[in-house]
Amino acid sequence: MLSRKRKTVTGKLIVERPPAIKPAKARRIIRRFHLLINKRRIICNKINIKLLEADESANSRRISEKLRLDGAQSFYDEGWNTQNPSPEYEAQMLRVQRLDDHNQLLRILGYIMSEIHQRGGLKNYQLASSMGQDRNRGGDSSKILINWFKTIRTSGRQYRALEIGSLSAENAISTSGIFDPVTRIDLNSNDPAKILRQDFMKRPLPSSEAEKFDLISCSLVLNFVPTPQLRGAMLLRFQHFLRLDVEKTYVFLVLPLPCVSNSRYMSTELLCEIMECLGYKQSHTHESSKIIYMLFQRSIGSKAQKKHVAGGFSKKVLIRDKANMNNFSIAL
Numbered sequence: 001m002l003s004r005k006r007k008t009v010t011g012k013l014i015v016e017r018p019p020a021i022k023p024a025k026a027r028r029i030i031r032r033f034h035l036l037i038n039k040r041r042i043i044c045n046k047i048n049i050k051l052l053e054a055d056e057s058a059n060s061r062r063i064s065e066k067l068r069l070d071g072a073q074s075f076y077d078e079g080w081n082t083q084n085p086s087p088e089y090e091a092q093m094l095r096v097q098r099l100d101d102h103n104q105l106l107r108i109l110g111y112i113m114s115e116i117h118q119r120g121g122l123k124n125y126q127l128a129s130s131m132g133q134d135r136n137r138g139g140d141s142s143k144i145l146i147n148w149f150k151t152i153r154t155s156g157r158q159y160r161a162l163e164i165g166s167l168s169a170e171n172a173i174s175t176s177g178i179f180d181p182v183t184r185i186d187l188n189s190n191d192p193a194k195i196l197r198q199d200f201m202k203r204p205l206p207s208s209e210a211e212k213f214d215l216i217s218c219s220l221v222l223n224f225v226p227t228p229q230l231r232g233a234m235l236l237r238f239q240h241f242l243r244l245d246v247e248k249t250y251v252f253l254v255l256p257l258p259c260v261s262n263s264r265y266m267s268t269e270l271l272c273e274i275m276e277c278l279g280y281k282q283s284h285t286h287e288s289s290k291i292i293y294m295l296f297q298r299s300i301g302s303k304a305q306k307k308h309v310a311g312g313f314s315k316k317v318l319i320r321d322k323a324n325m326n327n328f329s330i331a332l
Protein backbone atom coordinates (compact mmCIF):
# COMPACT_ATOMS: atom_id res chain seq x y z
CA MET A 1 0.00 0.00 0.00
CA LEU A 2 1.21 3.48 -0.76
CA SER A 3 -0.83 5.27 1.92
CA ARG A 4 1.36 6.80 4.62
CA LYS A 5 0.83 8.61 7.91
CA ARG A 6 3.27 11.27 9.15
CA LYS A 7 4.22 11.77 12.75
CA THR A 8 5.98 14.46 14.77
CA VAL A 9 9.29 13.62 16.45
CA THR A 10 7.28 12.76 19.56
CA GLY A 11 5.33 10.28 17.51
CA LYS A 12 2.12 12.35 17.34
CA LEU A 13 0.13 11.93 14.17
CA ILE A 14 0.19 15.32 12.45
CA VAL A 15 -1.00 15.00 8.92
CA GLU A 16 -2.23 12.44 6.51
CA ARG A 17 -1.52 13.10 2.87
CA PRO A 18 -1.15 11.07 -0.26
CA PRO A 19 2.46 10.26 -0.98
CA ALA A 20 4.15 11.49 -4.13
CA ILE A 21 4.67 8.77 -6.70
CA LYS A 22 7.37 9.14 -9.29
CA PRO A 23 5.95 9.18 -12.85
CA ALA A 24 7.63 5.91 -13.82
CA LYS A 25 6.13 4.17 -10.80
CA ALA A 26 2.71 5.70 -11.47
CA ARG A 27 2.85 4.33 -15.03
CA ARG A 28 3.82 0.90 -13.71
CA ILE A 29 0.88 0.91 -11.29
CA ILE A 30 -1.54 1.97 -14.02
CA ARG A 31 -0.23 -0.67 -16.46
CA ARG A 32 -0.52 -3.38 -13.82
CA PHE A 33 -4.08 -2.38 -12.96
CA HIS A 34 -5.08 -2.45 -16.63
CA LEU A 35 -3.55 -5.90 -16.97
CA LEU A 36 -5.51 -7.13 -13.93
CA ILE A 37 -8.85 -5.84 -15.17
CA ASN A 38 -8.24 -7.15 -18.70
CA LYS A 39 -7.44 -10.63 -17.43
CA ARG A 40 -10.39 -10.47 -15.05
CA ARG A 41 -12.68 -9.60 -17.95
CA ILE A 42 -11.44 -12.61 -19.92
CA ILE A 43 -12.02 -14.94 -16.95
CA CYS A 44 -15.47 -13.51 -16.25
CA ASN A 45 -16.47 -13.94 -19.90
CA LYS A 46 -15.38 -17.57 -19.71
CA ILE A 47 -17.34 -18.31 -16.55
CA ASN A 48 -20.38 -16.19 -17.42
CA ILE A 49 -20.11 -13.32 -15.01
CA LYS A 50 -21.24 -10.09 -16.58
CA LEU A 51 -19.04 -7.31 -15.27
CA LEU A 52 -19.94 -3.65 -15.43
CA GLU A 53 -16.31 -2.67 -16.18
CA ALA A 54 -16.74 0.60 -14.45
CA ASP A 55 -18.32 -0.07 -11.11
CA GLU A 56 -15.99 -1.96 -8.80
CA SER A 57 -18.42 -2.52 -5.95
CA ALA A 58 -21.06 -3.86 -8.37
CA ASN A 59 -18.42 -6.15 -9.88
CA SER A 60 -17.50 -7.54 -6.46
CA ARG A 61 -21.18 -8.17 -5.72
CA ARG A 62 -21.70 -9.96 -9.05
CA ILE A 63 -18.70 -12.18 -8.50
CA SER A 64 -19.81 -13.06 -4.93
CA GLU A 65 -23.32 -13.84 -6.16
CA LYS A 66 -22.00 -16.16 -8.87
CA LEU A 67 -19.67 -17.94 -6.42
CA ARG A 68 -22.59 -18.40 -4.02
CA LEU A 69 -24.85 -19.83 -6.74
CA ASP A 70 -22.12 -22.19 -7.99
CA GLY A 71 -20.96 -23.17 -4.49
CA ALA A 72 -17.46 -22.33 -5.71
CA GLN A 73 -16.22 -19.96 -3.04
CA SER A 74 -13.38 -22.23 -1.87
CA PHE A 75 -11.49 -22.14 -5.21
CA TYR A 76 -11.78 -18.37 -5.34
CA ASP A 77 -10.61 -18.09 -1.72
CA GLU A 78 -7.58 -20.22 -2.47
CA GLY A 79 -6.48 -17.69 -5.07
CA TRP A 80 -7.43 -14.77 -2.84
CA ASN A 81 -5.22 -16.09 -0.05
CA THR A 82 -2.27 -17.03 -2.25
CA GLN A 83 0.85 -15.03 -1.61
CA ASN A 84 1.22 -12.18 -4.09
CA PRO A 85 3.20 -12.09 -6.31
CA SER A 86 3.08 -15.77 -7.07
CA PRO A 87 5.17 -16.80 -10.11
CA GLU A 88 2.77 -19.67 -10.80
CA TYR A 89 -0.37 -17.53 -10.71
CA GLU A 90 1.29 -14.73 -12.65
CA ALA A 91 2.22 -17.13 -15.45
CA GLN A 92 -1.28 -18.62 -15.56
CA MET A 93 -2.89 -15.19 -15.50
CA LEU A 94 -0.89 -14.14 -18.55
CA ARG A 95 -2.22 -17.04 -20.60
CA VAL A 96 -5.65 -17.21 -19.08
CA GLN A 97 -7.15 -16.96 -22.59
CA ARG A 98 -6.05 -20.52 -23.18
CA LEU A 99 -7.08 -21.89 -19.78
CA ASP A 100 -10.29 -23.90 -19.55
CA ASP A 101 -10.10 -25.45 -16.08
CA HIS A 102 -13.09 -23.80 -14.37
CA ASN A 103 -11.76 -24.17 -10.84
CA GLN A 104 -8.36 -22.77 -11.78
CA LEU A 105 -10.06 -19.81 -13.46
CA LEU A 106 -11.81 -19.12 -10.16
CA ARG A 107 -8.51 -19.30 -8.27
CA ILE A 108 -6.91 -16.80 -10.62
CA LEU A 109 -9.98 -14.59 -10.33
CA GLY A 110 -9.56 -14.66 -6.53
CA TYR A 111 -5.87 -13.84 -6.93
CA ILE A 112 -6.69 -10.84 -9.13
CA MET A 113 -9.54 -9.57 -6.96
CA SER A 114 -7.43 -9.71 -3.82
CA GLU A 115 -4.75 -7.59 -5.49
CA ILE A 116 -7.36 -5.07 -6.63
CA HIS A 117 -9.29 -4.85 -3.37
CA GLN A 118 -7.18 -6.17 -0.54
CA ARG A 119 -3.64 -5.34 -1.57
CA GLY A 120 -4.26 -1.76 -2.56
CA GLY A 121 -4.47 -2.26 -6.33
CA LEU A 122 -7.48 0.00 -6.82
CA LYS A 123 -6.36 2.61 -4.28
CA ASN A 124 -2.88 2.86 -5.73
CA TYR A 125 -4.30 3.03 -9.23
CA GLN A 126 -6.50 5.97 -8.24
CA LEU A 127 -3.57 7.67 -6.61
CA ALA A 128 -1.34 7.04 -9.62
CA SER A 129 -4.08 8.31 -11.97
CA SER A 130 -4.35 11.53 -10.02
CA MET A 131 -0.61 12.18 -10.27
CA GLY A 132 -1.00 13.59 -13.76
CA GLN A 133 -2.98 16.50 -12.35
CA ASP A 134 -0.43 17.29 -9.71
CA ARG A 135 0.49 20.96 -10.11
CA ASN A 136 4.09 20.15 -9.29
CA ARG A 137 4.17 18.01 -12.40
CA GLY A 138 2.65 20.69 -14.62
CA GLY A 139 -0.53 18.57 -14.88
CA ASP A 140 -4.11 19.80 -15.23
CA SER A 141 -4.82 19.41 -18.90
CA SER A 142 -7.80 21.74 -18.58
CA LYS A 143 -5.46 24.76 -18.51
CA ILE A 144 -5.06 24.28 -22.25
CA LEU A 145 -8.82 24.09 -22.68
CA ILE A 146 -9.25 27.35 -20.80
CA ASN A 147 -6.66 29.12 -22.98
CA TRP A 148 -8.51 27.99 -26.09
CA PHE A 149 -11.90 28.76 -24.67
CA LYS A 150 -10.90 32.32 -23.79
CA THR A 151 -10.49 32.95 -27.51
CA ILE A 152 -13.83 31.48 -28.58
CA ARG A 153 -16.20 32.27 -25.76
CA THR A 154 -18.80 34.98 -25.91
CA SER A 155 -17.71 37.29 -23.16
CA GLY A 156 -19.90 37.34 -20.09
CA ARG A 157 -21.63 34.09 -20.99
CA GLN A 158 -21.50 31.18 -18.60
CA TYR A 159 -20.99 27.74 -20.08
CA ARG A 160 -22.17 24.55 -18.46
CA ALA A 161 -19.57 21.79 -18.30
CA LEU A 162 -19.63 18.09 -17.62
CA GLU A 163 -16.23 16.78 -16.56
CA ILE A 164 -15.96 13.02 -16.94
CA GLY A 165 -13.16 11.41 -14.95
CA SER A 166 -12.80 14.32 -12.55
CA LEU A 167 -10.04 14.07 -9.98
CA SER A 168 -10.19 17.55 -8.54
CA ALA A 169 -12.57 20.45 -8.05
CA GLU A 170 -9.60 22.81 -8.12
CA ASN A 171 -8.49 22.42 -11.71
CA ALA A 172 -8.77 25.13 -14.36
CA ILE A 173 -12.24 24.09 -15.58
CA SER A 174 -13.59 24.61 -12.10
CA THR A 175 -11.69 27.77 -11.22
CA SER A 176 -11.56 29.76 -14.48
CA GLY A 177 -14.99 31.31 -13.97
CA ILE A 178 -15.91 30.46 -17.59
CA PHE A 179 -17.78 27.28 -16.71
CA ASP A 180 -20.62 27.42 -14.27
CA PRO A 181 -21.89 25.06 -13.16
CA VAL A 182 -19.28 22.35 -13.55
CA THR A 183 -20.70 18.88 -13.03
CA ARG A 184 -17.89 16.55 -12.04
CA ILE A 185 -18.23 12.79 -12.20
CA ASP A 186 -15.85 9.88 -11.72
CA LEU A 187 -16.22 6.15 -11.30
CA ASN A 188 -14.41 6.37 -8.00
CA SER A 189 -14.85 9.85 -6.59
CA ASN A 190 -12.07 10.91 -4.25
CA ASP A 191 -14.15 13.88 -3.04
CA PRO A 192 -17.82 12.82 -2.94
CA ALA A 193 -19.00 16.28 -1.85
CA LYS A 194 -17.72 17.81 -5.10
CA ILE A 195 -17.30 14.89 -7.49
CA LEU A 196 -20.26 12.63 -8.08
CA ARG A 197 -19.41 8.95 -8.09
CA GLN A 198 -20.94 7.93 -11.38
CA ASP A 199 -20.25 5.93 -14.49
CA PHE A 200 -20.83 8.23 -17.44
CA MET A 201 -22.18 5.26 -19.37
CA LYS A 202 -24.94 4.96 -16.79
CA ARG A 203 -25.61 8.62 -16.22
CA PRO A 204 -29.34 9.10 -16.82
CA LEU A 205 -30.06 10.83 -20.11
CA PRO A 206 -31.07 14.49 -19.71
CA SER A 207 -34.81 15.03 -19.69
CA SER A 208 -34.56 18.68 -20.79
CA GLU A 209 -32.17 21.16 -22.39
CA ALA A 210 -31.52 22.59 -18.93
CA GLU A 211 -29.82 19.35 -17.94
CA LYS A 212 -27.49 19.39 -20.95
CA PHE A 213 -24.04 20.92 -21.31
CA ASP A 214 -22.06 23.32 -23.50
CA LEU A 215 -18.90 21.33 -22.99
CA ILE A 216 -17.98 17.75 -22.16
CA SER A 217 -14.45 17.28 -20.89
CA CYS A 218 -13.09 13.78 -21.36
CA SER A 219 -9.46 14.10 -20.41
CA LEU A 220 -7.35 10.93 -20.20
CA VAL A 221 -10.51 8.89 -19.73
CA LEU A 222 -11.06 7.16 -23.07
CA ASN A 223 -7.72 5.38 -22.75
CA PHE A 224 -8.96 4.00 -19.41
CA VAL A 225 -12.04 2.51 -21.05
CA PRO A 226 -11.12 -1.13 -21.57
CA THR A 227 -12.43 -2.08 -25.03
CA PRO A 228 -12.66 -0.39 -28.45
CA GLN A 229 -16.44 -0.95 -28.44
CA LEU A 230 -16.91 0.72 -25.05
CA ARG A 231 -14.72 3.64 -26.18
CA GLY A 232 -16.91 4.04 -29.26
CA ALA A 233 -20.03 3.82 -27.10
CA MET A 234 -18.67 6.58 -24.89
CA LEU A 235 -18.04 8.89 -27.85
CA LEU A 236 -21.51 8.11 -29.23
CA ARG A 237 -23.12 8.92 -25.90
CA PHE A 238 -21.73 12.47 -25.78
CA GLN A 239 -24.36 13.75 -28.20
CA HIS A 240 -27.20 13.12 -25.75
CA PHE A 241 -25.61 15.41 -23.19
CA LEU A 242 -24.85 18.38 -25.44
CA ARG A 243 -27.29 21.27 -25.67
CA LEU A 244 -29.40 21.70 -28.75
CA ASP A 245 -30.64 25.19 -27.81
CA VAL A 246 -27.29 26.90 -28.51
CA GLU A 247 -25.39 27.28 -31.78
CA LYS A 248 -22.20 25.49 -30.71
CA THR A 249 -21.22 22.88 -28.16
CA TYR A 250 -17.83 21.32 -27.46
CA VAL A 251 -15.97 18.15 -26.56
CA PHE A 252 -12.51 18.41 -24.99
CA LEU A 253 -10.73 15.14 -25.65
CA VAL A 254 -7.31 14.37 -24.22
CA LEU A 255 -5.35 11.18 -24.82
CA PRO A 256 -1.85 9.92 -24.21
CA LEU A 257 -0.03 10.72 -27.45
CA PRO A 258 0.91 7.09 -28.21
CA CYS A 259 -2.83 6.25 -28.55
CA VAL A 260 -2.74 8.11 -31.86
CA SER A 261 0.96 8.35 -32.71
CA ASN A 262 2.02 4.80 -32.02
CA SER A 263 -1.05 2.62 -32.48
CA ARG A 264 -1.49 0.06 -35.23
CA TYR A 265 -5.15 0.93 -35.46
CA MET A 266 -5.50 4.62 -34.65
CA SER A 267 -4.08 7.91 -35.85
CA THR A 268 -5.01 11.55 -35.30
CA GLU A 269 -6.53 11.60 -38.78
CA LEU A 270 -8.66 8.53 -38.13
CA LEU A 271 -9.80 9.86 -34.77
CA CYS A 272 -10.85 13.14 -36.40
CA GLU A 273 -12.65 11.18 -39.11
CA ILE A 274 -14.56 9.24 -36.46
CA MET A 275 -15.44 12.43 -34.63
CA GLU A 276 -16.54 14.08 -37.89
CA CYS A 277 -18.80 11.16 -38.59
CA LEU A 278 -20.37 11.75 -35.21
CA GLY A 279 -20.93 15.40 -36.09
CA TYR A 280 -17.87 17.07 -34.51
CA LYS A 281 -15.22 19.22 -36.18
CA GLN A 282 -11.82 19.64 -34.63
CA SER A 283 -11.28 23.30 -33.74
CA HIS A 284 -8.05 23.17 -31.72
CA THR A 285 -5.27 20.71 -31.15
CA HIS A 286 -1.98 20.62 -29.26
CA GLU A 287 0.61 17.93 -28.79
CA SER A 288 3.07 17.80 -25.94
CA SER A 289 5.74 15.12 -25.82
CA LYS A 290 3.30 12.71 -24.15
CA ILE A 291 -0.23 14.00 -24.54
CA ILE A 292 -2.55 15.10 -27.32
CA TYR A 293 -5.23 17.69 -26.51
CA MET A 294 -8.14 18.24 -28.86
CA LEU A 295 -11.17 20.48 -28.84
CA PHE A 296 -14.08 19.42 -31.05
CA GLN A 297 -17.00 21.60 -31.92
CA ARG A 298 -20.50 20.49 -32.74
CA SER A 299 -22.71 22.89 -34.60
CA ILE A 300 -26.45 22.85 -34.37
CA GLY A 301 -27.84 20.59 -37.08
CA SER A 302 -24.69 18.40 -37.32
CA LYS A 303 -25.66 14.81 -37.76
CA ALA A 304 -23.87 11.49 -37.66
CA GLN A 305 -22.81 10.66 -41.20
CA LYS A 306 -23.56 7.69 -43.38
CA LYS A 307 -20.19 6.00 -42.88
CA HIS A 308 -20.87 5.56 -39.17
CA VAL A 309 -24.49 4.55 -39.72
CA ALA A 310 -23.28 1.95 -42.22
CA GLY A 311 -20.83 0.55 -39.66
CA GLY A 312 -17.77 2.11 -41.34
CA PHE A 313 -15.82 2.18 -38.07
CA SER A 314 -17.09 -1.01 -36.52
CA LYS A 315 -13.89 -3.00 -37.06
CA LYS A 316 -10.31 -2.07 -36.40
CA VAL A 317 -8.23 -1.69 -39.52
CA LEU A 318 -4.47 -2.05 -39.50
CA ILE A 319 -3.02 1.27 -40.60
CA ARG A 320 0.65 0.61 -39.79
CA ASP A 321 2.61 -2.06 -38.01
CA LYS A 322 5.86 -2.01 -36.10
CA ALA A 323 7.12 -4.16 -33.27
CA ASN A 324 6.80 -1.63 -30.45
CA MET A 325 3.37 -0.29 -31.41
CA ASN A 326 0.24 -0.50 -29.25
CA ASN A 327 -3.25 -1.66 -30.27
CA PHE A 328 -5.36 1.28 -29.13
CA SER A 329 -8.51 1.57 -31.22
CA ILE A 330 -12.08 2.82 -31.14
CA ALA A 331 -15.01 0.94 -32.64
CA LEU A 332 -18.37 2.49 -33.43
Ligand SMILES: C[S@@+](CC[C@H](N)C(=O)[O-])C[C@H]1O[C@@H](n2cnc3c(N)ncnc32)[C@H](O)[C@@H]1O
Pocket: 054, 129, 130, 132, 133, 140, 141, 164, 165, 166, 167, 185, 186, 187, 188, 198, 199, 200, 201, 218, 219, 220, 221, 224, 225, 254
Ligand atom coordinates in the same frame (compact mmCIF):
# COMPACT_ATOMS: atom_id res chain seq x y z
C1 LIG B 1 -6.29 9.20 -15.59
S1 LIG B 1 -7.75 9.65 -14.79
C2 LIG B 1 -7.94 11.18 -15.62
C3 LIG B 1 -8.10 12.27 -14.75
C4 LIG B 1 -8.21 13.67 -15.25
N1 LIG B 1 -9.38 13.88 -16.05
C5 LIG B 1 -6.95 14.12 -15.98
O1 LIG B 1 -7.07 14.63 -17.09
O2 LIG B 1 -5.86 14.01 -15.41
C6 LIG B 1 -9.04 8.73 -15.54
C7 LIG B 1 -10.30 8.76 -14.72
O3 LIG B 1 -11.40 8.43 -15.57
C8 LIG B 1 -12.35 7.78 -14.77
N2 LIG B 1 -13.29 7.06 -15.64
C9 LIG B 1 -13.01 6.07 -16.52
N3 LIG B 1 -14.15 5.64 -17.11
C10 LIG B 1 -15.16 6.39 -16.60
C11 LIG B 1 -16.57 6.41 -16.79
N4 LIG B 1 -17.15 5.54 -17.61
N5 LIG B 1 -17.31 7.31 -16.09
C12 LIG B 1 -16.72 8.16 -15.22
N6 LIG B 1 -15.38 8.18 -14.99
C13 LIG B 1 -14.61 7.32 -15.66
C14 LIG B 1 -11.49 6.87 -13.90
O4 LIG B 1 -12.18 6.51 -12.72
C15 LIG B 1 -10.29 7.74 -13.60
O5 LIG B 1 -10.40 8.43 -12.37
